[in-house]
Amino acid sequence: MTQMNDAHMSVLLKNLYMNSMEAIFFVGEQGEVLAMNPAAEQILDIDVIEQLHQGTQVSICQTCAGYTNEEAMLSCSNCFLDHNEGDFSSFQVYLNTRGQGIIPYAASYHTIDQERGIRVFMLLNLTRQFKTQEMLYRTNMTKYVIKAQEDERKRISRELHDSVAQELLSSLVDLRVLKYMNVDGVVLDKLQQTEASLTRLLDDIRHLAVELRPASLDDLGLEAAFRSHFKWIAQNYGLLVSFDSELSSARYSNEIETVVYRVCQEAVLNALKYANTDEVQVRLHEEQGDLQLIVRDEGCGFQPNTRDPKGTGLGLFGMRERAELVHGQLSIRSEVGGGTTIHLRIPLSPTRSEEGDAE
Amino acid sequence: MIGEKASPAFLSICEGVIGMHDESKFDYQQEIDAIRKRFDFDLVSIALVQPAADQFVLTWQYASGNLNDRYKRIILHSGKGIAGMVFKTGKSVVIKSIRSEIDPKDLFKYPIIVAEQLQSVAAVPLWKNSRVAGVLSVAFREENQLTEERIQAFQQSIEPKFGPFFTKEMVEQ
Numbered sequence: 001m002t003q004m005n006d007a008h009m010s011v012l013l014k015n016l017y018m019n020s021m022e023a024i025f026f027v028g029e030q031g032e033v034l035a036m037n038p039a040a041e042q043i044l045d046i047d048v049i050e051q052l053h054q055g056t057q058v059s060i061c062q063t064c065a066g067y068t069n070e071e072a073m074l075s076c077s078n079c080f081l082d083h084n085e086g087d088f089s090s091f092q093v094y095l096n097t098r099g100q101g102i103i104p105y106a107a108s109y110h111t112i113d114q115e116r117g118i119r120v121f122m123l124l125n126l127t128r129q130f131k132t133q134e135m136l137y138r139t140n141m142t143k144y145v146i147k148a149q150e151d152e153r154k155r156i157s158r159e160l161h162d163s164v165a166q167e168l169l170s171s172l173v174d175l176r177v178l179k180y181m182n183v184d185g186v187v188l189d190k191l192q193q194t195e196a197s198l199t200r201l202l203d204d205i206r207h208l209a210v211e212l213r214p215a216s217l218d219d220l221g222l223e224a225a226f227r228s229h230f231k232w233i234a235q236n237y238g239l240l241v242s243f244d245s246e247l248s249s250a251r252y253s254n255e256i257e258t259v260v261y262r263v264c265q266e267a268v269l270n271a272l273k274y275a276n277t278d279e280v281q282v283r284l285h286e287e288q289g290d291l292q293l294i295v296r297d298e299g300c301g302f303q304p305n306t307r308d309p310k311g312t313g314l315g316l317f318g319m320r321e322r323a324e325l326v327h328g329q330l331s332i333r334s335e336v337g338g339g340t341t342i343h344l345r346i347p348l349s350p351t352r353s354e355e356g357d358a359e
Numbered sequence: 360m361i362g363e364k365a366s367p368a369f370l371s372i373c374e375g376v377i378g379m380h381d382e383s384k385f386d387y388q389q390e391i392d393a394i395r396k397r398f399d400f401d402l403v404s405i406a407l408v409q410p411a412a413d414q415f416v417l418t419w420q421y422a423s424g425n426l427n428d429r430y431k432r433i434i435l436h437s438g439k440g441i442a443g444m445v446f447k448t449g450k451s452v453v454i455k456s457i458r459s460e461i462d463p464k465d466l467f468k469y470p471i472i473v474a475e476q477l478q479s480v481a482a483v484p485l486w487k488n489s490r491v492a493g494v495l496s497v498a499f500r501e502e503n504q505l506t507e508e509r510i511q512a513f514q515q516s517i518e519p520k521f522g523p524f525f526t527k528e529m530v531e532q
Contacts, residue, residue: 193490196408196415200437203414207436236436237470238429273467278429278474311464 022124023105025060029117031081032057043097043123060121065094065102080109092126103127142321150258153213160209168202207232217261221251222284225261230268230282239272239280246285256346259322260284260293263330266319267295267342274310275299275340286348293344301334319344385522391423394497398513400424401500402475405485406435406442407493417446417494419471429474435494440469442494445482449491449528453481453510456502472498479505483514485524493524 017024023040025033041049044063051058061081066074068091080088088109097103105123112120175195179188209215210228217225223245230241251257264282271280277299284293302310316332319342323330328346391403404422408415417435419442438447445452454460457478466473472480477498485493497513499505517526 189488193488195411197490199411199415200417203416204436234432235434236439237467238432238474239470240432273464278427 022122025121025123027060027081027109027119027121030057031059031061033060034118040123043095045096045098063096065096067091067093067107080107093123095123104130139324143325146322146325150213154218157209157212157215160205160212161215165202165205165209168198168205172198172202214261217257218254221247222257222260223247225257226264226282226284229261229265233268233272237272239268239278241268241280241282244281244283246283250286252291252348256291256326256348259326259328259346260291260344262322263319263342263344264293264295266315270311270315271295271297271299271340274302277339289347289349290345291348292346293342295342296339298339301336301338301340303336304332304334387421387522388423390522391421391495394513394516395423397516398497398509399504400497402477402496402498404430404471404496405493406446406496407485417442426475430471433470440471441480441482442471442496445484445494445496446491449484449486451481451483451514453505455479455505458502476500478502481505481510481513483517483526484528485521485526486528487524489528495521495526 017037020037020039023043024037025040026035028034036044048058048062059081061079066072066076067080069075069078071077074094078086080086080091080093088107090106090108093105093107094102095105104126106126107121107123109121110119112118172195175191175198178191179195183191210232214225214228216228226243226245230243233239233241252260268280268282271277275297277297279298281296282294283296284291286292320330323344323346326346328344331343332340333343334340387405391405394400395403402422402424404419404425406417406419408417417437419430419433419435422430435442435446437443441452441454444450457466457472457480461469461472471477475498478501480496480498482494482496484491485495487493495517514526519525519527
């Protein structure tokens with residue numbers, strides 16, 4: 001390092017100044033801009049630069065929208081330009097940039113020439129980093145929301161199934177016993193009617209519990225849960241689901257089973273709502289170390305990249321989000337008049353799932 | 360498909376449950392065929408509460424003018440769908456225009472309307488022992504066919520009794 005001569009050094013510094021992605025401003029004692037590098041010129045408005053070239057005094061304040069301190073996201077109190085005592089070695093500032101509006105920058109502002117009061121103001125664009133952070137945050141958030149929703153559904157479902165339905169069932173048994181006691185015809189008639197409506201009520205409660213989250217999914221696995229769900233679909237909507245499972249009652253992690261169940265549920269519901277058909281095929285199998293789910297209908301199909309989806313368009317988004325939770329892939333193939341196929345693959349190899357757990 | 364009957368064994372079960380003497384003579388299929396002809400309806404159907412062995416579920420038993428058999432698969436739930444609403448409330452439901460009264464996004468909740476391509480529907484409760492024991496539904500595949508006069512004439516034709524059922528809620532002796 002010591003061998004580097006001044007000439008060499010100044011070449012390097014010049015290159016840094018001219019080619020750096022970081023915007024560099026030299027600021028004078030009055031807060032006026034003395035010089036700026038090309039990256040900095042990219043940020044500022046053209047007329048500001050022109051003013052600078054014409055010798056008009058320009059300050060950073062003209063493009064600054066404020067910096068982040070403890071009190072606010074965008075603040076001008078204790079401005080770094082004239083508040084010299086504060087530590088401004090690293091902070092976040094928002095600049096009104098050319099063509100891109102207000103953008104966040106990581107900034108540092110410090111004195112490099114004590115005598116003449118010259119300071120340097122360096123900026124690094126944070127937009128990309130913010131986007132990455134936001135995506136990460138959103139993915140984590142989605143995970144929490146989905147997990148919270150599943151947990152809550154499980155709780156209410158268990159409650160309905162284990163306490164409400166059980167209580168109702170025992171009252172129903174009591175009621176049935178009454179029929180065999182010495183009661184006259186009118187009472188018997190009334191009893192029978194009450195039994196009928198209580199039986200239907202019990203059935204409704206059980207359906208409600210299963211709809212929220214099928215206990216069979218936790219206790220018996222995907223295949224059992226699907227079979228009862230498809231039976232329910234047929235009874236409620238008259239939609240026939242031909243279910244083909246090659247799993248032979250294999251069990252997977254709770255997370256994977258939930259994802260497969262919910263994605264399939266959504267896909268079948270979509271077919272029911274929009275495909276204009278009364279038959280859907282569902283196939284569940286393992287291939288190449290992946291758990292695969294295929295939901296296919298021969299209905300009217302749709303344009304996958306359309307701007308105005310039927311319904312909210314959130315269903316497909318939600319399916320993707322869920323698939324990503326277990327590192328799965330979801331492909332949606334559809335063409336108008338040619339039916340729709342939803343294909344979900346979830347990797348089962350232990351190494352990858354361990355990675356997933358470690359995250 | 361028109362005029363298809365449920366199996367004889369099935370009929371005898373229904374009669375056994377209803378258990379009234381004039382019952383055995385009441386031919387539901389014939390009756391709804393006649394209603395359909397008389398008022399020019401496109402579809403007439405009856406849902407009845409099933410016996411204890413079938414958990415007292417409410418299912419469609421007879422249809423006249425149906426396009427397909429999807430209705431046979433469906434188990435009605437109290438408060439769900441048009442027949443379910445009639446069953447729950449004991450009040451008639453009239454929808455003169457499906458297009459303007461039901462949001463297309465909710466249409467999947469009415470599988471019969473979709474499967475039978477109905478455009479206007481009316482459904483009335485069938486009473487027995489002061490309870491709704493069934494639902495009689497009439498429908499058109501075109502809008503604005505279900506006029507006030509037609510509904511009234513139809514209502515009058517089935518009053519006060521339709522087979523073993525009362526068509527009005529009344530106190531029985």
